[in-house]
Amino acid sequence: MDVLLDNWSLYGEGLWGTVQLTLLASLLALVLGVIMAAFRVAPVASLRAFGTVWVTVLRNTPLTLLFFAVLLGLPRFGLVLPFQTFAILALGCYTSAFICEAVRAGINTVPVGQGEAARSLGMTFGQSLGDVVLPQAFRSVIPPIGSTLIALAKNSAIAGSFSVVELLGTYKTLNELGYSIVWSFVWIAVGYLIVTLTISLVFNVLERRWGIVR
Template sequence: MKVLTDNFSTYWHGFLGTLWLTLISAVLALALGVLIAGFRVSPVRPLRIFGTGWVTVLRNTPLTLLFFVVVLGLPRFDITLPFFTFAVLALGCYTSAFVCEALRSGINTVPAGQGEAARSLGMTFGQTLGAVVLPQAYRSVVAPLGSVMIALAKNTAIAGSFSVTELLGVYRPLNELGYGIVWTFVWIAAGYLVITLAISLLFDRLERRAAVSR
């Protein structure tokens, strides 16, 4: 307990760093995931190819490698951003591939007749997807999306290796101060547990609300 009470501000800053990384990366991942899912089911072949390539590459690329590509690669094109922004880009793009596949699996559960009926009324593909298909698919993708967001929260730990303030990185200064590594990591784990349990409770509630609305 002493390591926590003596260094609460250090833990708190790391906790907030992980929380903000998770929240902002989740917003980016959801926005990109919806867009790429639309590409994946689009009748336009180039968009389907792009969407498939995006998912295939990112799902099969280690996240650490993607961090290196973003943090070390983008500055070579004179793109200089704060390390926090680089981390958000890496985490958001990586997670968007998993969001896309969760959404696509939900879209596939919607009967084809729903889309055909919407198109018969003169709705465009975008209108059909946004107003008819995705609202129905939402009910079946809440739980998978919750798992993806929990994985995102845990993946933020990689950002600490790239000069980003986050929870796991707290162990370095505390280890230098001579605190026991076991208790240092116990409280780090407790911080991650708080975040992941909050995400789990949020998506459980959303899932119950979606079930009631059926």
């Protein structure tokens, strides 16, 4: 308990850093994931190809390698941003590939006749997707999206290795101060549990309210 009480501000700063990374990267992942899912079911071949390449490359690239590519590669091309912003980009883009596939699976559960009926009423592809298909697909993809965002929260620990303030990175300072590494990691684990259980609670509420009752 001493390691927590003596370093409350350090743990708090690390926890807040993890929460920020999780929230901002989740928003980016959700936006990009839905866009890429729309691309993958679009009637335009070039959009389908772009969505397929996006998902294939990101899902099969190790996240650590993606961090190296974004945090160390982009500055070489003149794009200089805070490391936290680069970490959000890496986490958000990586996770968007998994969000995309979850949303696309949900779209495939919607009867084809729904989209055809919408288009027969004069709706464009974008209107039928946004107003008819996606609202129905959303109900079936709440659990997998929740699981994906929980994984994102845990993946944010990689950012600590790139000078980004987050929860796991606090162990370096605590180790230098001579605190027990075991208890340091115990309280770090508690912090991650707080974040992941909060996400789980939010999506459980969403599922009870809007999910498909089986």
